[in-house]
Amino acid sequence: MESEGASASGHGHGSVGDLREAETASAAEVATLVEPSFDENVLRALCETDCGVQLLLDRIKQSTISCKEVAVFLKKRAALEDEYSKQLQKLARTSSADYSAASEAKGGSFVEAWQASMRIHDTMAEKRSSFAIRLNEMSEELQNLVKEVEKNRKATKDLSTRYERSLQESETMTEKAKARVEMTAEELERLLLQKEGESLKDNAMQTRSPVNGKRVIGKAVAKGGLLLKGKNPQNLQRQEDDVRARMSAASDTYRKVMIETQAIRQEYFNFQLPRILRSLKECVDEIDLGTQYHLSRYAFLTESIVHDEATTLQPPEDRGPRSLGLKATMESIDNRADFRTWMDLYVYAHAGQNSRAPRRNGPEEDGFLPPIAALQHQQHVAASSPGPALAHLPKARPTFGIDLTEQMARDDVDVPPILEKMCEAIEKYGLDQQGLYRIAGTHLKVNKLKDLLDRDLDAVNLDADEWRSEISNVTSALKAWLRELPDPVITQALYQDFIDAARNENERARHIRLHERVNALPDPNYSTLRYLMGHLHKVVQHSELNSMTVQNVAIVIGPSLFNSLNLQDTSLQNKAVETILEHYTDIFVDEAEE
Template sequence: MLERSKQSIESARDAAAFFKKRAAIEEEYAHAVRKLAKQHGSQYSMHEARAGSYGENWKNILSAQENLSENHFRFATKLTQISDDIAVNVRDAERSRRSSREMGQRFEKGLVDAESNTERARLRFDLAAEDLERVHLVKQGDTTRAADMSIGHAASKRTLGMSFSKGGLFKSKNPQQILRHEEEFTMKKKSAHEVLRSEADAAQMLRQEYFHQHLPQIIRALKDTISELDTGLQFQLVRFAFLFESIILGDGIIINPLNENASTKGLRDAAADINNVSDFKDFIQSYELAQGQEYKSPSRLNPYDESTLSSLFYQTMLSGPSSQTARAVANTPADALVPHNTARPIFGEDLVKQLMRDGVDVPPILEICADAIERVGIQNTGIYRLSGTTSRVQNLKAKFDADWSAVNLMSDEALSDINIVAGCLKLWFRELPEPLLTYDLYPAFIEAAKIENEYLRQIRLHEQVNELPDANYATLRFLMGHLDRVRACEGVNQMSAHNLAIVFGPTLLSAPPDQIQSDVGKNGGPVQLQDMNYQCMAIETILTKYRDIFVD
C-alpha cells in the first residue's frame, strides 16, 4: 500500500508539473499573439497599405487574434488552477502517507519490543528451571549429572563444566541448606514464570491490537489516501479535457461565429468579404481626385468575378457506403481467413473454454461462416430465415467438429446452398451450453428491452452488453457487425433488423431452464413465450445501434 500510494503521488506530481508547464506555454502563446496583433493593428494605418474592404476586414482579423489570445489567457489561468489543486492533493497525500508509515512503524516496533521482552523472560525462566532441576538432582545424590546437565534453550547459554564433587555450587552442603536452595530456586522459577506469563500476555494483547485494530486502520487510511488522490487526479484530467474542448470550441466560434448576427466577424467571413475589384476601383477614383488628372485604365479582357471572390466553396472526398455486397476481403483467398489449429469439437462446448483452448478471440466457426455468407450469400432472399437441409447441416457440423481448421467453405459443397452455412452457424449458437447473453444477465436484458423510450432503452442495453464476459462480448460484437452488413442489403435480401432479431433473439437471449419450467405468466403460458417479444426487441435495438454500442 505504501508503494502504491507512492506511485499515485508520483503520477499526480508529474501531472501537476505538466499542467504548470502547459499553462506557461499557453500564457506565452497568448501574450505573443496579443502583442503581435496589437503591433500590426497600430502600425497598419502608418504604412502605405491598402484601405477599403481589405483594411476594414484586416483589422477584423487582427481583432479576432486578440480575442483568441484572451481566450488562451483564460485557459492558462485554468491550467494553473488545475496544477495548484493537484499539488495540494499531492501534499495532503504525502502528509497522510508519512503519518500512516510512521504510525505503522511505531506500532510494529512496539510489538517487536514486546516479543523481545517475552523471549528474554522465557530465557530467564529456562535458567531458573535449570537451577531448580540441578538442586533436585543434588538432593537425589546425582551430583555428577547435576554438574554436567544442560536444559532447553539455556543449554547454549549456561553449562557447568565440572562436577559438584570437584568444587561445585553445592559442595559440603547439608540437607537443610539444600532444602533452602530448593525453596529459593522454586520461588525464583515461580517468579520467572509469572514474569513470562505477564510479558507473553502483554505481547499477545499488542499483537491482537496491531493485527485487528492498528494495521487495518493504517491500511484503510492508505487506501483512502490512494482513492482520494486517484479520484482527484482523474477529476482534474476530466476538467482539463472539458476546458480543452471549451478552448477549442471558443477558438472555433471566434474564427467562425455560429450566429449570423454576431457583433464581430469571423476569420472566414472577414477574408471572404474582401472585395478586391471594389477596392481597386475606389483606389483609382481616389488617386484620380488626389492627383487632379484623368487616368484611363487599360483595357482588360475580363474582370474578376465578384461573386466568385466573395464566396468559398468546399469539396469533400468522403465516399458514401458502398452499394456492393462483397466486403474488402472479397479478393482475399478463403484459406487466408481460416485460422489453423488442431482438431477439437466446437458444438455444445463452453464458449470461454473454446476460445482459450484454440487461442482465439472470436469463435472460428463464426468467422468462417460469416465470411462465406458475406462473400456469396449476403444478397440471398431470406438469408438466416430460410433453413438448409437438415442432413447437410448436420454433415457440415460434423466437419467442424472433426477439424474446424480444415473446413474451407469456399470449396465445400455446402456453398451450393448458402442456407446450409447459415443454418450451421445458427445451430452452433443454439447448442452453446449457455446463451451468448448469459442466464445471469437475462432479467436485466429483458427489463431494459421493456423500456419504451428508444434512447433510454439503448442506454440500458448498452450497459448490460458491457457487463458480458470478455469472450461473450467479443463474439456478440463480431456477430452484430456481420448482421449489420447483412441488413445493409435489406433491399435485396429482405432481411431487416427486425427480421434478423426474430431469428436470433430467442437463441442469443434465453431464460434459464428452471425459470422456463417453473414460472407461469399472467395468461397461463410459459415465461419464455411472454418474453419472446422483448428478446427480439433487445437484439433488434443492439443491432440497430450497433455502431453506437460497439464502434463509436
C-alpha cells in the first residue's frame, strides 16, 4: 500500500510538471499577456462561473463565423468592383477608338468633349480597380485573422483540457485513497470486536447452542463475523498489528494525495484558470475589434470612392481650367461653331462638283475667265482652302503611301524628314499631354495636315497654334504615315521572325532575339526605327505627366509598325515593340557608340 501511495503521489507531481512544460512549449501560440485595459470585473465573474471557459470558446466560434461572413462579402464586393472597372474601362477605350476610326463622325468641339468624357470614364474605372484591390486585401487580412484566432483558441482549449483532466485524475486518486482508509478502518473495527468477543469466553458469557451444540458468540462478535474463528490470542494480536500498520499507511497516502490535490486545485483556480480565461478573452477582443476595424475601413473606403467619383465628375475649381467635369465637358460642345466649321469645309471640298446645281455666278464671272486669270483664281482658291480642296493640285514631294527606301533615296537622307518634323513638334508641345498617341485627333484636321505635308513638307509650320494646340492631330498623322507605308517599318519579310522572337518567355532571350532581328532590317528601316524609338523613349521618360508607359506606347504604336492584318498576333506585336523600347539604349545607343 505504501508503494501504491507513492506511485499515486509521483503520478500527481508528474502531471503538474508535464502541464507546466506544455504551457511553456505553447507560450508562442497562446497569448497570456493581458492589456492594462482588460476588464477585471469580467474576468472575476468568469472565474466564478462553472462554464467560463466554454462560454468564451463558444463566443470565439460566433465571432469567427461573423468574421468569415464579412471576409466573404468583401471578396464578392471586390469581384463586382473589379468586373465593373474592367468593363467600364473597356467600354471607354473602345468607344474612344471606335469614334476615332469613324471617318464620317462629327469633329470639332463634339469630338473633343466626347474624348474627354471617355477619359473621365477611364479615370473612374481605374479608381474602382484600386478600390477592388483594397477590398481584396481586407478580405485576406480577415481570413488570416480567423486562422490565427482559431489556432490560438484550439491551443488554449487543449491547455485548459489538460489542466482539468489533471485535476480530475488527482481528485479520483484522493477518493480512492479515502476509500482505502475507510475500508481499513472498518477491518480494524471488526478485528477489535472479534478480539473483544474472545475475551468474553473467560467470563462465561459464551454458551452452547441447545440445537447443535456449537459455541454461540455474542451479538457484538457476530456482527463482525467469524473471521478469526479458531485463532489464538497471538494470531489476533499479529492481525491487529498488521491492520493498524496498513491503516497508518493508507492514512498517510490519503493525507499526501489530498494535499497534492488541494495544491493542483489551488493552482488551477487561482492561477491557470484566470490565465486561460484572459487568453480566450483576448482572442474574443482580437477578432471582434479586427472585424469592426475592417468594417469601419470598408465604410471609409466606400465613402472615399463615392467622393472621388464626385470630384472626377465635377472637379473643384482649384484644379484649374483644364480640369473639366463630365457635365462641363458635355456643355462645352458648341454645335453652332461646329456646324459653321463643317459648312465651310464642306463647301471648300465639294464646290463645283455638282454640275447640275444652279450657278450663282454667270458665265461672264466664272466660265469665261482668261486662261492666265483662271489659273491665278485656281491657285488663290487652293491657297485659301484646307484639305480636300487641294486634292486636284499636283503634289511636290509626296511622302504618304511612298515606299520608305524610295523616300529616303529621293531626299538623300538617313531619316525621313516628315518623321523628324513631326517628332520634333510632338516633343516640343506634347510630352506633358495626357494620353499622348493614345488620343486620336480630329479626322478632318488630320486629313488636312496629311495633305499639307504631302504637298509641301517644308512649308508646313507645326509651331502654328492650329497644330501645337491640338498635338493629337500631329500624332495621328504620324501613325497614319507609318500605316500607309507599302512595306511597313517592320518589313513583311521579317514579320514572322519578329513574332517568333517575341514568343520567348525568358526576358533575356527575347531581348537578344529581337536585337538580332532589328539588326537584320534594311538600312532605311533600321534608321527609321532607331529614330522613332529614340523619340518614344523620350515619351516614356515623361510617363508621370502623359501616363504613357512602355506598355501603353507599345499598344498604340505596335500595329502601325507591323501593319499586319493578322489580329491573332497583336499581343506578340506589342510585346516585341515593348521589349525593343525597354532595351532601346542597349539595342541602338550602345551599338552606335561601338
